[in-house]
Amino acid sequence: EGPHEPRERSERGEAGPLAHVPEITCEANPETVTIAKLRTMREASVNRVSIGAQSFSESELALLGRGHSPELTEAAVEAAREAGFEHLSLDLIYALPGQTVEDWRRTLLRALALEPEHLSAYGLELADGTPLHARWEAGEIAPVADTEHLAMRELTRELCAEAGLQRYEISNYARPGCECAHSITYWRNEPYIGFGAGAWSYLDGVRSANLREPAAYCAATEAGGSPREFAERLDPDDALAETLMMGLRMTAGLSLEALELRFGEERLQRLLARAAPLVEIGLLEVRNGHLRLTPEGEPLHGEVCVRLA
Structure with a gap:
């Protein structure tokens, strides 16, 4: 082999100690990414990189306390491609205090212009103990209205679909075959x-x-x-409740056959009895042997899971 052949082979995914593993993901911050680090990861058989872009607005990044600029995110994506990564994901946050639907549109379009294979877009939660929560309690910032939040979610679905990214989980979009395998395990x-x-x-x-x-x-x-x-x-009832909470996040929903194998016919029948009223009002549906949320039920995911527990 020539002096450059091992690197060339690893960048094509043909070398490395774990080259047989379908997905090995590394998360990266734009401000710390270098081409040297990315090449080292690729040579070590890492075949997917997820970059924490969060936003493409300078003011929103400052609000989140992030140490990078939109340009650094774009440079990180370019470096990842140069290092040989063919599976790239971007993480974004929407429904930020003061953010408008048009602000979110600009961030989304800039992210999608980078042609990622995968995109995660999570609505901001003002979690207790965080700096933003403290600012909210002090009256310095206000959360986005529910109508704006829903409009941003729908816009995400529309623009991602136009870019060839299909939603497969409430907050995640991917090109066919590029879904995040390890996250699916959790869901x-x-x-x-x-x-x-x-x-x-x-x-x-x-x-x-x-x-x-x-x-x-x-x-x-x-x-x-x-x-x-x-x-x-976890006792079986708690495990079932968690399985419902996580699995109903996926557009495919939950396999009824898999639920029966895991939790037994009796628990499955009790679940279907609790689900029946939610099916009647159009929040849940049973299709192709799967229990899943309808488009109307998705914004009420938490409430639906409480009713099913």
Whole structure:
């Protein structure tokens, strides 16, 4: 092999210790991305990169406390393509305080012009304990009205569809075959293993979290002990409630056959009985053996899940 052949092969996804793995994702911030880092990741068999753009507005990025500019995001995307990444995702946030539908349109169009294979667009939640929540409590900012929020969500669906990105989850859009495999595992509430400090796992019905401090995590593992900080076994009813909450986020919904295999016929029949009134009023539907939200039910995802629990 010539001196450049291994790199060329890795950029085509043909080399690397984990080249057989369908999806290995790395998340990246625009301000810390370099072509050297991206090439190293690609050579290590990372085949998907998710860039935290958040917004393409200078003022909105400042509101979010982000340390990058729209131009840095565009440069990061260009660097990822140069490094050989063919699967690229952008993360965006909408319904920011003071944001209008037209503001969101400008951010979306600028993001879609970069031709990502995947786009995540989450509505902002003013979570307790965050700086934005504190500013809201102080009366410095106001949340976006519900009508504006819904208009932004619908605009996202329209513009993404025009760009060839189909919605497959309430907040996620992808070209066919470019859906995020590891996120689908979470939405289906299937088993997964997390490695490293602060990582979560869900295995054999037990949800657990590792020690958050890297030093404590390393000390525990080097001593041959457990790095777990937290663990709980979910009973079947709680596991079903979580499966509904996560699975109904997906446009495909939940397979009734899979639910019966996992939770039994009795629980499935009880679920269908609770779902029947919601089907009648047009918030849920059963189609092709799947229970899923209708377009009218999607904005009421949380309320529907409460009714089903």
